[in-house]
Amino acid sequence: MFTHVDLRTRFGERGYGGLYSSESLVAVLEEVETAFLKARADDAFMDKFKDVLRNFAGRATPVMYAERLSEKYGRRIFLKREDLLHGGAHKTNSTIGQLLLAEYMGKTRIIAETGAGQHGVATAMTGAKLGLPVEVYMGAVDIERQQTNVKRMELFGAQVHPVTNGGATLKDAINEAMRDWITNVGSTYHCFGTAAGPYPYPSMVKFFQSVIGNESRAQMVEMTGALPSAVFACIGGGSNAIGMYSAFEDDPDVLLFGAEPAGASEDPDRHAATLTRGTPGVFHGMHSLFLQNSEGQITNTHSIAAGLDYPGVGPELAAMQDSGRATFEAVSDEETVNVFAELSELEGIIPAFESAHALALALRKAEELDPEATILVCVSGRGDKDLEEYWNYRGI
Template sequence: MLKELELQVRFGDQGYGGIYSSESLIAVLAEVETSFREAMADRKFVDQFEELLRTFAGRATPVMFAERLSDKYGRTIFLKREDLLHGGAHKTNSTIGQLLLAKYMGKTRVIAETGAGQHGVATAMTGAKLGLPVEVYMGAVDIERQRTNVKRMELFGAQVHSVASGGGILKDAINEAMRDWITNVGDTYHCFGTAAGPYPYPSMVKYFQSVIGHEARAQIIEMTGKLPTAVFACIGGGSNAVGIFSAFEDDGDVRLFGAEPAGVGNDSDRHAATLTKGSPGVFHGMHSLFLQNTEGQIANTHSIAAGLDYPGVGPELAAMRDSGRATFGAVTDEETLRAFAELSALEGIIPAFESAHALALATRTAGDLDPDAALLVCVSGRGDKDLDEYWHYLGSLSA
């Protein structure tokens, strides 16, 4: 059983979060909140959610001691294996919860946005399981670099809409999904992919993803007899991060680290390092940190990891940055590719490019921690989807 439900409208002294949406969505957001509260108090709903996590998603996922990686870096490194979840990433936790909620609300159609395709895949396969038709909005650029996931969504029966506007990436797919939702609020549920957007989505997605931290805390204590020294997760919008951080946020001795994309380099403007270089603003229904110009226009971003290629971040992580509870570091594409290859060669695990950001930050930070430190890294997804991009990158270097 997960921790008792807590819904927050605002986060931190800056009041991140809130509801900054069109008038036509205010009523449906209130409906989502009310229905979510009712569902969480409904034992039948909670039992069904937990049963599907076990029998459909394959929870619990293990925590694994990465022996060879630990030997190389001289620190004890553990991996929370969300890559082993059905669908290949942590996204399945939230899509099960949200689509069950859609049925609870009587919605007959589900829409979603996706970047790397993992949230789209998770929504599509959960929709197939629960008998809900799914339509997914995906940037044209991301479709080109994640074609395998597009085919998976289509095999599950989902309709994939290519979004060519803007940069053709995740933020543009979210824009189109929100336009669809505004037009079809009566019968449609928007399955949002991360712990961001207007209230109640940040807290609701955190609740569904908190199973990651809930399990990891118990598992690492059973394995070592103590809490980890530091916990690492990648940051796009932040759902896997708030999920694993949730179990340790009240433990002051456990350091929390988030890895976000520096793109082609820390001195370049081709990045998606919102927590490192962003400023307060309003976008996608929330007050948070965003990459934007002085007039508040949202910037184009770049990351080799399509799932992190987003110019904002969830409001809770923005508040954690301000308070100092979590430390955030930017990881370059080059560092990411090195970590991707290293985990594959040393541990026989191909991580998603997104997860490789967290691994790169963990190995970079390891030497700054005490010799007896235990590091826990969330491997948020598997890297099958990124193999073509990896070999393409290597080929471009040798050309």
């Protein structure tokens, strides 16, 4: 059900990853690593993890053949329906794993950061399930555009802290959560939202999210008799992508694609396309690619998808780009909202703006693939949260 992950601290020839943190956090990160290695080998822990995924989160999620979309674009298109997971997005996989780990470690308080609100919602509802108090840091800009998710977090009993520093988006929320953790390392566990940050988070989150890829692999073989020709996912920090890719990374015939946010086409400097435009640096405890100026200062970003509005990317994805194993391209806000409407009208599925990026890239690439190709797209979340933003964008 889960991919075995080699907990390397570094990825690729450039040595992405690592642990760049204050001395006070190094010890607690080592504590997290030790607990995770022990828990992963503990049958009782893993049995509980699988049970909660099945009976609380609703796994396994289906792979669906998108018949009308396939007819229109002349390629067989399949959708991995993470939008049907409890909470509405793939984030639930990792929050269940991490909060069970926090419980395993004896932690009594959970903090998290969130952009689109999906990780915050997943952390809050998992905390409610396990009886762990949750506090969520969220940028003021994201709070304004994701009010539905803010209300959901509060209904689950979580406290939401608005962050007004910097660009008041995801990177600033992460900064505040890390400051909190440094102050409260004894009692607190930081539930990190993506496969990024200091070691061991990139590898640990990949492990918890690998259920997406492993299910997809088995489902595609059952449905088509073969592995998919190409796999697509959206990229912010990269947790849904690395989870999906994990089951196919050793299959060279399976092409791996990632969609980054190009933002507003009329303003090419307002984007969050880290893999296609970023440069190496150190931020949020890791060595990876970041959007930064010539002096190494992290720049503000923009995407219509709040969950992709991040100036960095997970280190393993950066290494996969360097090696040529995965290909990443940027998708504009306009392409995203068009596909958001198209999937809704053709298949009755309202995708998250984040997921619409992935599908937009898949449709762009479809004609370049063999006519017999099978395309698998990770629909990482549902789009209820984005409806108001969609109508605002359309001016309606």
